[in-house]
Amino acid sequence: MSRPKPYADIPGTVIFDADxxxxxxHLNQFCMSLMRPENRERFKRDERAYVDExxxxxxxxxAVLARDYNxxxxxxxxxxxxxxxxxxxxxxxxxxxxxxxxMSQEAYAQMMLAGGRSPEGSDESAGTEKA
Amino acid sequence: xxxxIGAGVCTSHVPAIGAAIDNGRxxxxxxxxLFAGYEISxxxxxxxxPDVVVLVYNDHASAFSLDIxxxxxxxxxxxxxxxDEGWGPRPVPVVxxxxxLACHIAQSVIQxxxxxxxxxxxxxxHGLTVxxxxxxxxxxxxxxxxxxxxxxxxxxxxxxGHRCFELGKAIRRAVESFDQDLNVxxxxxxxxxHQLQGPRAGLINKPWDNRWLDQLIEDPETLSxxxxxxxxxxxxxxxxxxxxxxxxRGALNPRVHCLHxxxxxxxxxxxxxxxxxxxxx
Numbered sequence: 001m002s003r004p005k006p007y008a009d010i011p012g013t014v015i016f017d018a019d020x021x022x023x024x025x026h027l028n029q030f031c032m033s034l035m036r037p038e039n040r041e042r043f044k045r046d047e048r049a050y051v052d053e054x055x056x057x058x059x060x061x062x063a064v065l066a067r068d069y070n071x072x073x074x075x076x077x078x079x080x081x082x083x084x085x086x087x088x089x090x091x092x093x094x095x096x097x098x099x100x101x102x103m104s105q106e107a108y109a110q111m112m113l114a115g116g117r118s119p120e121g122s123d124e125s126a127g128t129e130k131a
Numbered sequence: 132x133x134x135x136i137g138a139g140v141c142t143s144h145v146p147a148i149g150a151a152i153d154n155g156r157x158x159x160x161x162x163x164x165l166f167a168g169y170e171i172s173x174x175x176x177x178x179x180x181p182d183v184v185v186l187v188y189n190d191h192a193s194a195f196s197l198d199i200x201x202x203x204x205x206x207x208x209x210x211x212x213x214x215d216e217g218w219g220p221r222p223v224p225v226v227x228x229x230x231x232l233a234c235h236i237a238q239s240v241i242q243x244x245x246x247x248x249x250x251x252x253x254x255x256x257h258g259l260t261v262x263x264x265x266x267x268x269x270x271x272x273x274x275x276x277x278x279x280x281x282x283x284x285x286x287x288x289x290x291x292g293h294r295c296f297e298l299g300k301a302i303r304r305a306v307e308s309f310d311q312d313l314n315v316x317x318x319x320x321x322x323x324x325h326q327l328q329g330p331r332a333g334l335i336n337k338p339w340d341n342r343w344l345d346q347l348i349e350d351p352e353t354l355s356x357x358x359x360x361x362x363x364x365x366x367x368x369x370x371x372x373x374x375x376x377x378x379x380r381g382a383l384n385p386r387v388h389c390l391h392x393x394x395x396x397x398x399x400x401x402x403x404x405x406x407x408x409x410x411x412x
Contacts, residue, residue: 010364012331017287117333
C-alpha cells in the first residue's frame with residue numbers, strides 16, 4: 001500500500017494525480033474529443049448517444065449528462081478537460097466555478113470582486129461564501 | 132558573439148483576459164484596471180525588442196491529452212497554430228518558432244541532465260497566446276519569435292520548484308553558448324493564487340502571493356525549495372502553476388532589478404501577477 005496522500009485533506013479539492021487520471025482516462029478523452037467542431041455538433045444533437053460511444057462507467061456518463069462537475073472531478077475528471085464540456089455549452093469558467101461552489105454566478109462574481117475566497121475560510125466551510 | 136538573456140517577464144495567462152482582448156472589452160470597467168497594469172510593459176517591450184522569447188507555459192488539455200503527459204516539452208517547430216479549445220481558435224497570429232535556437236537548447240540542456248521532450252508539431256493554447264497579447268496587443272504578426280516550453284502542471288505532481296529553477300539556469304547556459312547575436316528573454320506564465328475546481332473554487336490569497344513575489348525577486352533559491360503541498364493549500368490547486376515562474380527566474384542573475392510589478396484581483400477566477408525583471412550586476 002502506498003502512504004496516505006498529504007493533499008487528501010484539503011477541503012473542497014480533488015488533486016488530479018496519476019490515480020485520478022487512471023480512473024478518469026476515458027472521461028477526459030471524451031472531453032478532449034469536443035475540441036473538434038464536428039464532434040461538438042454530434043454531441044449537441046444527441047448527448048446520450050455520443051457519451052455511449054465512450055467506455056465510461058454509468059456514473060461518469062450520468063455526471064456528464066447532468067453537468068455535475070463536482071461528481072465528474074471525483075470520478076477522475078480534470079477541470080481543464082471538463083472545460084471542453086462547458087465551452088461546448090457556451091458557458092464560461094466563472095459559470096462552472098460558481099456551479100461547483102453551489103453559489104449563483106452573480107454571488108460568485110461578487111465574491112471574486114471582493115477579493116475571492118479567503119484560504120482561512122475554506123476549512124470546514126468550503127462551498128459557502130467567505131468574502 | 133553569442134545570444135544573451137538580459138531580462139525576463141512573468142504574467143498570469145487567464146483565458147478570460149484573451150477573450151476580453153479578442154472581443155474589444157479592454158475598456159470595460161471590469162477590465163480597465165487590469166490592462167492599465169500592462170501599459171508600461173507594452174512600452175518597455177517595444178523599446179527592448181527581444182528577438183526570441185522562451186515562453187514557459189502549460190498546456191490546458193489542448194495539445195496533450197492524457198495519452199502522453201510530458202513534464203517539460205520544448206517546441207522546436209518553425210510555427211505553432213493557436214489551438215481550438217472548444218470555442219474555436221483565438222483570432223491571433225500564428226506563432227513563429229525559432230527552430231535553430233530551440234534545437235540548440237534541447238541539445239544543450241539534455242546534456243546538462245534535463246530530459247526534455249522534443250515537440251515538432253503542436254498547437255498552442257491561451258497559456259501561450261494570452262501573455263503575447265498582454266505584452267504586444269493585437270498586431271497582425273507577433274513581433275518576436277517564440278520557443279514554447281510546455282510544463283506539466285495539470286497531472287500532479289508537476290516538477291519541483293527547484294527542478295524548474297535549475298532548468299532556468301541550464302537554459303541560460305544553453306542560450307549563451309549559441310553563436311548568433313540574439314536578444315533572448317525568458318517568460319514565466321500562469322498563477323497566481325487560484326482554484327478553478329470544486330467547492331473551494333475562487334480561492335485567492337493576496338498576502339501569500341505578495342510574499343511569494345518578494346521572495347521570487349530577492350531570494351529565489353530559498354523559494355525554489357517550497358514544497359508542492361504549500362502551493363496547493365495556500366494558493367489553490369491551480370496556483371501550483373507558479374513553479375513555472377522559477378524557470379524564468381533561474382535564467383536571470385541572482386540579483387535583479389524589478390522594473391515593473393503589478394498585482395490585481397480578480398480576472399475571472401484568478402489573481403493576476405506580473406513582473407518585469409532585468410539582470411543586475
